[in-house]
Amino acid sequence: MSDPADSPLISSEKFDAQSLAFDGQAFSYYEKHGAETVEHAFAIANILHIHARVLEASSFYRRAFDLHSKSQTEFPLPQSLLQVRLLCLLKAGLEANTQEIYELEKYSVPMANYIRGVSAAWRSGDTEGSLKLIGNAFEEFHSGEEIDRLYLEIALRWLRSFGSIDFPSNEKEIPHHxxxxxxxxxxxxxxxxxxxxxxxxxxxxxxxxxxxxxxxxxxxxxxxxxxxxxxxxxxxxxxxxxxxxxxxxxxxxxxxxxxxxxxxxxxxxxxxxxxxxxxxxxxxxxxxxxxxxxxxxxxxxxxxxxxxxxxxxxxxxxxxxxxxxxxxxxxxxxxxxxxxxxxxxxxxxxxxxxxxxxxxxxxxxxxxxxxxxxxxxxx
Incomplete structure (x- = not known):
C-alpha cells in the first residue's frame, strides 16, 4: 500500500514553479504570488483540487497548514486545511497518515472522525462503520459542502447492502400540483x-x-x-x-x-x-x-x-x-x-x-x- 511520503512533491520541502508545470493555472499563480503565505498556498491547493490534481493539492494544503499561526481567528482555520489535505490523500488512493489524523484531532474531533469514516468506507468498504465514525461531523461544515455529498453516497451504499432502499411510506400523498x-x-x-x-x-x-x-x-x-x-x-x-x-x-x-x-x-x-x-x-x-x-x-x-x-x-x-x-x-x-x-x-x-x-x-x-x-x- 502506498504511503504519502513516497510522493516526491509531498516529501520535498521545496516548492517551485517547475513542480506545477503540469497545471497552467496553478503554475501562473505560483509564478506571480509564490506559496510563502497561507493565502497563496491555499489558493494553489484549491486550483489543483478543482482540477482533480488531488495528490498535489494535498501537499499545498499541508504547506498552508504548516504556515498557519494555528489561531482560531485566522481563516481558513487550521483544522479545515488539515482535513482537506487528508481527504485529498484518500482521493488519491493513499492512506491518510495516522499521525496527521491525531494532529487533526487536537483541533477538531469530529473532523478527525470524518476522515476516519471516509477511509473506512473507501479503503475497506465498511459503510456501516463509516457512518458511525462520521456521526454528525457535517455540522462542522457549511451546508452543501463535500461532506454532505459523501455522507449521502455512503449512506445510500449502506442501505443498498440490504438489497433495496426501503424508506418508510407516508399516509399523505404529495399533492399533484x-x-x-x-x-x-x-x-x-x-x-x-x-x-x-x-x-x-x-x-x-x-x-x-x-x-x-x-x-x-x-x-x-x-x-x-x-x-x-x-x-x-x-x-x-x-x-x-x-x-x-x-x-x-x-x-x-x-x-x-x-x-x-x-x-x-x-x-x-x-x-x-x-x-x-x-x-x-x-x-x-x-x-x-x-x-x-x-x-x-x-x-x-x-x-x-x-x-x-x-x-x-x-x-x-x-x-x-x-x-x-x-x-x-x-x-x-x-x-x-x-x-x-x-x-x-x-x-x-x-x-x-x-x-x-x-x-x-x-x-x-x-x-x-x-x-x-x-x-x-x-x-
Missing amino acids: LYMYWDNNPPEEIRNNIEFHKKIIGDNFTIFDQQSAAAWLYDYYGKDASELFLKVRHPAEGADILRLHVIMANGGWWLDADLKIRSPEAWANLAGSKAGCQLFTTDNFVLHNDFFGAAPSDPVITNAMMTAWANMFIHPHLYIAFKTGPGVLNRAVSRALFQSIRQNVTLPALRIDNQSTFDMYAEEYEVAYKSGGNSWHNQ
Whole structure:
C-alpha cells in the first residue's frame, strides 16, 4: 500500500514553479504570488483540487497548514486545511497518515472522525462503520459542502447492502400540483415553457412572479419572510427561498422555469406518490432542488428551510448553492439519516432516486440565455 511520503512533491520541502508545470493555472499563480503565505498556498491547493490534481493539492494544503499561526481567528482555520489535505490523500488512493489524523484531532474531533469514516468506507468498504465514525461531523461544515455529498453516497451504499432502499411510506400523498417561478419579464422561451405546463396541467399549475411571490409569502409567513425574499442579492436566492416556503406550506412539486416536464404521461406518473418527500440526486450526490416534491409540513423540507433562514442571517455571503440552494436539502437529509442511524429515530417518509429517474420526469429546456452563461439558476 502506498504511503504519502513516497510522493516526491509531498516529501520535498521545496516548492517551485517547475513542480506545477503540469497545471497552467496553478503554475501562473505560483509564478506571480509564490506559496510563502497561507493565502497563496491555499489558493494553489484549491486550483489543483478543482482540477482533480488531488495528490498535489494535498501537499499545498499541508504547506498552508504548516504556515498557519494555528489561531482560531485566522481563516481558513487550521483544522479545515488539515482535513482537506487528508481527504485529498484518500482521493488519491493513499492512506491518510495516522499521525496527521491525531494532529487533526487536537483541533477538531469530529473532523478527525470524518476522515476516519471516509477511509473506512473507501479503503475497506465498511459503510456501516463509516457512518458511525462520521456521526454528525457535517455540522462542522457549511451546508452543501463535500461532506454532505459523501455522507449521502455512503449512506445510500449502506442501505443498498440490504438489497433495496426501503424508506418508510407516508399516509399523505404529495399533492399533484406543480409550482414554478420567474421573477420579472420572462424571455420568450420561458413564456413558451410556462404555457406548455399550463396546457398539460391546467388548474394544478401555479406560476409565481416576484410580486405575486412576495404577496404570497406575506399572507402565509408574514412581513419578515416577504421582505427577506425581496432583499435577496440574486434572483436565484429568491427562487430558493420561495420554493421551500411554498412546498412546506402547500405540498406539491417544484420545477425550475428552465426545466420541462417531459410529457403529460410523465406528469401523470407522479400522481399518488406516498413518499413524504421525493428527491433526486445527481451522479455526484448533489440533491436536485430544481425539481422535487413533498407533502405539506414535511420534516426534511422544514429542516432545509430552517437552514436556509439561518444561512441568510449568519452566512450572508455564502455561495448561493450552499446557502439556500441544493446544499440545504443535502444537509437536511444528512440530519435525517444521522438521526435514524445513530439515534434510532424513525426515518422520515423519504424517497431518493438517481439522475436517470430524474430524467424520466424532467428535462432541460433549451433557452438562449443559458448559452451566454447568464442563467441565474447557476449562480
